[in-house]
Structures are given as structure tokens and as C-alpha cells.
Amino acid sequence: MPHRASEKNDNPARTSDKTIHILLVDDLRVNYLLVKAMLSKLNTQIYYTESGFKALEHIRSGNKTDVVLMDFNMPGMDGKEATELIKSFNPDIPVISLSTFTDNPAFDRSTALFDGYITKPVNPELLIELIMQFVRK
Numbered sequence: 001m002p003h004r005a006s007e008k009n010d011n012p013a014r015t016s017d018k019t020i021h022i023l024l025v026d027d028l029r030v031n032y033l034l035v036k037a038m039l040s041k042l043n044t045q046i047y048y049t050e051s052g053f054k055a056l057e058h059i060r061s062g063n064k065t066d067v068v069l070m071d072f073n074m075p076g077m078d079g080k081e082a083t084e085l086i087k088s089f090n091p092d093i094p095v096i097s098l099s100t101f102t103d104n105p106a107f108d109r110s111t112a113l114f115d116g117y118i119t120k121p122v123n124p125e126l127l128i129e130l131i132m133q134f135v136r137k
Helices: 029-038 052-060 079-089 105-113 124-135
Strands: 020-025 044-049 067-071 095-099 116-119
Touching: 020 029, 020 052, 020 124, 029 044, 029 124, 044 052, 052 067, 052 079, 067 079, 067 124, 079 095, 079 105, 095 124, 116 124
Parallel strands: 020 044, 020 067, 067 095, 095 116
Antiparallel strands: none
């Protein structure tokens, strides 16, 4: 069952000296800029790609990736297909879906594929909480 960030956030998560390598896959660059600003309190290295095809290339090239933040609705290869392919060769990388379409039946049928999801507009504290659930493991 995928994790969903809870509304409760008593103590926002912070990282130590360990850099968290995040791949953000979203066809809108503005979302990259927003996520980058949201995660500025964390010790992160954020890689950005605007398509599922480029996400696969990034991971297959051996780039360190602790967490993938995947837009669900993208042209070409959507987030569902990209996640299926990523999981087929690297099932241990957590993939968190970021989507405005969480009330869409297609998204409902896909939630089990993702390790977690959060709806847009993204709440920064909830995003940090969800990422930290995976990097602490």
C-alpha cells in the first residue's frame, strides 16, 4: 500500500550531513523550481528531467538516486509507465507520485505502483515528511 503524507507534522524532518539525491520528473519546469525551494532546508541534490524517457536514461546511467518524485500526467511517457519501467530494473528506488489528478480513476488504479503520493499543490512539510520516510530506511 503506498504511503501518503499525513496531515500531522509535529516535528518537520531534517537530514544530517547525508545528501539526499532526488530525481524530479515533471514536464513543467516551474514545478522543479517550486520543489527545489521547498526542499532548500534539506541537504539535497535535485536532478530534473521533463520526461519519463529522460528519467529512465538518468537512472540507467548509474546516477545516484535515493528518491524519484514523479509527475503522474505527462506527455509521451506518463508517470505510471515511467514508474513501471523504473521498477522493472530497479525496484528498490522509491517513487513518489506528485499529481493534481488523485481523484482520477486512472490514478486510483495506479496508486499501488507508487511507493507514495502527494497531491498538488504540494505542501512542503508533507513532501519533506514523505521523502524522509524513505531515506531513513
